[in-house]
Amino acid sequence: LQEFRKEIMTKYPKKVGKKRAKSIVVSNPDNPPEIQANVRTVPGIITQRGCTYAGCKGVVLGPTRDIINITHGPIGCGFYSWLTRRNQTLPVDENDSNFITYCFSTDIQDSNIVFGGEEKLKQAIREAYELFHPHTIAIFSTCPVGLIGDDVHRVARHMMEEIGGGINIFGFSCEGYRGVSQSAGHHIANNGLFKNLIGRNDEIRGSLEYRVNLLGEYNIGGDAFELERIFEKCGINLVATFSGNSTIQKFENAHTADLNMVMCHRSINYVAEMMETAFGIPWIKVQPIGASSTAKMLRKIAQYFGEKKLVDRVEEVIAEEMVEVGEACKEARKHTTGKLAMLFVGGSRAHHYQDLFEELGMTTIAAGYEFGHRDDYEGRRVIPNIQIDADSRNIEEITVTKDATRYNPRKTEEELKELEANGMEFNEYHGLMKQMERGALVIDDLSHYEMDKLIERYHPDVFCAGIKEKFCVQKMGVPLKQLHNYDSGGPYAGFKGAINFYRDIEMIVSASIWKELKAPWESEVHIEATFVY
Numbered sequence: 001l002q003e004f005r006k007e008i009m010t011k012y013p014k015k016v017g018k019k020r021a022k023s024i025v026v027s028n029p030d031n032p033p034e035i036q037a038n039v040r041t042v043p044g045i046i047t048q049r050g051c052t053y054a055g056c057k058g059v060v061l062g063p064t065r066d067i068i069n070i071t072h073g074p075i076g077c078g079f080y081s082w083l084t085r086r087n088q089t090l091p092v093d094e095n096d097s098n099f100i101t102y103c104f105s106t107d108i109q110d111s112n113i114v115f116g117g118e119e120k121l122k123q124a125i126r127e128a129y130e131l132f133h134p135h136t137i138a139i140f141s142t143c144p145v146g147l148i149g150d151d152v153h154r155v156a157r158h159m160m161e162e163i164g165g166g167i168n169i170f171g172f173s174c175e176g177y178r179g180v181s182q183s184a185g186h187h188i189a190n191n192g193l194f195k196n197l198i199g200r201n202d203e204i205r206g207s208l209e210y211r212v213n214l215l216g217e218y219n220i221g222g223d224a225f226e227l228e229r230i231f232e233k234c235g236i237n238l239v240a241t242f243s244g245n246s247t248i249q250k251f252e253n254a255h256t257a258d259l260n261m262v263m264c265h266r267s268i269n270y271v272a273e274m275m276e277t278a279f280g281i282p283w284i285k286v287q288p289i290g291a292s293s294t295a296k297m298l299r300k301i302a303q304y305f306g307e308k309k310l311v312d313r314v315e316e317v318i319a320e321e322m323v324e325v326g327e328a329c330k331e332a333r334k335h336t337t338g339k340l341a342m343l344f345v346g347g348s349r350a351h352h353y354q355d356l357f358e359e360l361g362m363t364t365i366a367a368g369y370e371f372g373h374r375d376d377y378e379g380r381r382v383i384p385n386i387q388i389d390a391d392s393r394n395i396e397e398i399t400v401t402k403d404a405t406r407y408n409p410r411k412t413e414e415e416l417k418e419l420e421a422n423g424m425e426f427n428e429y430h431g432l433m434k435q436m437e438r439g440a441l442v443i444d445d446l447s448h449y450e451m452d453k454l455i456e457r458y459h460p461d462v463f464c465a466g467i468k469e470k471f472c473v474q475k476m477g478v479p480l481k482q483l484h485n486y487d488s489g490g491p492y493a494g495f496k497g498a499i500n501f502y503r504d505i506e507m508i509v510s511a512s513i514w515k516e517l518k519a520p521w522e523s524e525v526h527i528e529a530t531f532v533y
């Protein structure tokens with residue numbers, strides 16, 4: 001693998017090779033090497049990354065059904081982020097609003113670029129309000145409106161006053177170029193959630209027992225529905241999910257939960273930290289992708305609340321669910337054992353899905369994130385050593401302090417210490433490299449060329465990535481499973497999700513059609529040339 005890394009590097013122009021080399025490392029789980037991550041992509045290498053606007057509007061705020069999200073920008077930005085992540089939602093009755101199927105945009109034109117777009121934005125808000133009467137409207141800035149200097153926050157304040165009646169309108173300065181990837185958009189979105197929504201409503205809804213929030217779950221392919229089913233079965237009261245199958249009211253009540261569980265830490269660890277500081281809610285990392293990891297999550301919740309009633313119920317549910325899981329896994333393993341996977345997904349799935357592959361007896365021989373940070377690879381312990389560059393400084397850091405009236409530590413120092421002594425980890429995640437086999441390749445912001453070479457050389461049984469990679473990879477005779485939107489499959493979270501995944505992967509790695517497909521270099525004469533400059 002070291003050799004492979006060298007071979008790739010010599011193909012790039014020297015400067016590019018030198019930069020990319022820092023983002024390609026060979027795994028050593030005992031002592032994870034430092035990896036370069038969350039830095040600007042080298043222009044021209046063909047990245048799979050998205051933009052800051054996509055991270056803010058598409059990812060974090062997109063799945064909430066009763067907010068009107070207006071994209072202030074050219075229509076393409078709104079269109080791109082319109083349901084592209086296939087996040088599902090389930091209104092409880094016909095009075096429950098669902099705006100997810102709409103695409104709201106100011107559709108700015110050349111004349112707005114010249115004369116400014118704020119009036120058009122005001123008009124769009126008026127129109128959206130007259131048509132739908134929402135209680136919350138968010139405005140998202142795109143690159144061109146940032147460049148011309150439209151102030152979406154000023155427009156939000158103005159329109160909140162004009163419409164009145166307690167409507168909540170706020171803006172996000174999430175111009176596509178603001179950060180090096182979607183990741184900046186997550187941070188901006190998290191700040192906005194905290195400033196404008198979390199903790200606005202103190203009314204306690206639902207049972208007082210076992211109140212938790214799930215952070216960083218976006219209901220792709222119905223994952224949230226499966227997790228809701230499991231929590232309900234265990235008697236765990238899910239106050240809010242950020243933001244799969246969510247509503248504004250759930251965000252406003254989120255501070256009434258007693259435990260925050262962080263699933264996709266990349267996109268939302270900021271909210272967990274802010275809520276701990278302001279309200280005293282501890283947070284733990286959970287990982288309900290994979291049946292055994294789901295069981296582990298449930299046991300952690302039970303341990304945290306420490307009541308026999310919940311511990312027993314959780315064990316009962318696990319035992320019951322694992323019967324079908326075990327059978328499905330055994331069946332799939334007949335065809336999946338020993339097969340090889342590669343996983344290149346955004347910011348946490350390239351790690352999380354390794355649990356499911358392990359359950360299938362498969363090895364992940366190469367993996368990486370599009371836009372993860374060093375802590376997502378190396379673990380949270382490296383955070384103090386991460387250099388803050390100008391691109392990160394571009395993102396607003398908000399100062400959070402104890403809420404004057406509602407700060408209420410859910411556990412005493414002693415209780416937390418005791419839980420820790422019994423194996424519970426607060427404020428912690430270990431990163432992808434701890435899990436990967438020694439010698440596997442870890443690559444950040446994989447380029448198209450590197451992807452081609454990986455496939456050509458190692459010919460994995462399945463390559464997991466997104467729509468941009470899908471058809472290029474399949475033309476090389478390797479099946480590509482989308483792990484952003486699951487193709488037409490899913491859910492893959494929880495127990496039933498694991499069963500779906502086993503079956504889908506078994507089918508994929510057993511299909512003989514892929515053997516019939518030849519990559520161009522396998523069937524044609526290949527001529528190589530060097531461009532001298």
Ligand code: CFM
Pocket residue numbers: 055059085182216218220264266267345346347348349350483484485
């Ligand atoms: Fe978190 Fe996500 Fe992901 Fe992500 Fe994304 Fe996504 Fe993703 Mo696509 S929030 S980092 S920004 S788990 S949209 S639901 S699938 S790249 S790995």
Ligand code: HCA
Pocket residue numbers: 049050051054055058084085086182346465466467468482484485
């Ligand atoms: C995004 C969204 C995306 C893209 C998926 C893909 C998603 O990056 O803005 O490349 O297939 O999950 O929908 O990550």
